[in-house]
Amino acid sequence: MTIDPSDIKRICRDNGLRLTAPRKIIVETLLEATDHPDAVELHRRVTTISPRIALSTVYRTLVALSEKGVLEKHNFGNGPARFETVDREHHDHLIDVVSGNVIEFRSGEIERLQEEIARQHGYEIVSHKLEIYVRPAKRRRSKISAARHRRQSAK
Ligand SMILES: [Zn+2]
Known part of the structure; x- marks a missing residue:
């Protein structure tokens, strides 16, 4: 599956997820990342764009989008879950x-x-x-x- 930032809207709609502004920023930030950030690191990045996004919103979005197969969740060792979009080879x-x-x-x-x-x-x-x-x-x-x-x- 290949995901382009412009596909985010469609993916969310197809999966019955309302594409709220915070969700859009969260997914776009993750699409730009190449380092498999965890929720806390992702939250740090999204709040540089939109300071009012809560960590709980980041968590919920990551869980929802992982369940829909838009994101891949990794449990590397004992660390926190880390995420990447499934848009790459x-x-x-x-x-x-x-x-x-x-x-x-x-x-x-x-x-x-x-x-x-x-x-x-x-x-x-x-x-x-x-x-x-x-x-x-x-x-x-x-x-x-x-x-x-x-x-x-x-x-
Ligand atoms: Zn990877």
């Missing part, structure tokens, strides 16, 4: 457990492997969700600094 997520950053990626090889595994078990994939929890890799010492280290240790 399928992708998987790397979740940085240190910073909470979410990185999107897509691997044709992983997609193919998953299909193969499902097929081997006599199934076809309906959908899948891949979340990989990561932390920044320890940087490997460059050759130069490794050589310097050896010299210093030899002294």
Whole structure:
């Protein structure tokens, strides 16, 4: 499903949700986001546009639109639910457990492997969700600094 900001009105109408001004701002803000914000962060952003929108309105809108399939709700680890619109191509997520950053990626090889595994078990994939929890890799010492280290240790 692809959602364009101009589709918001139609989606809400089709789903019997009145497109109130706050709802419109909430969805538009989420359409612009690329970082899968949680409700509190989204609320912070919408109140820069419309200071009177309540956090409870943001919560209710997110829940209603997730139920209608307009938004995808993610529960990454133990953190609060985070949201993204379903307007983008399928992708998987790397979740940085240190910073909470979410990185999107897509691997044709992983997609193919998953299909193969499902097929081997006599199934076809309906959908899948891949979340990989990561932390920044320890940087490997460059050759130069490794050589310097050896010299210093030899002294
Ligand atoms: Zn995503």
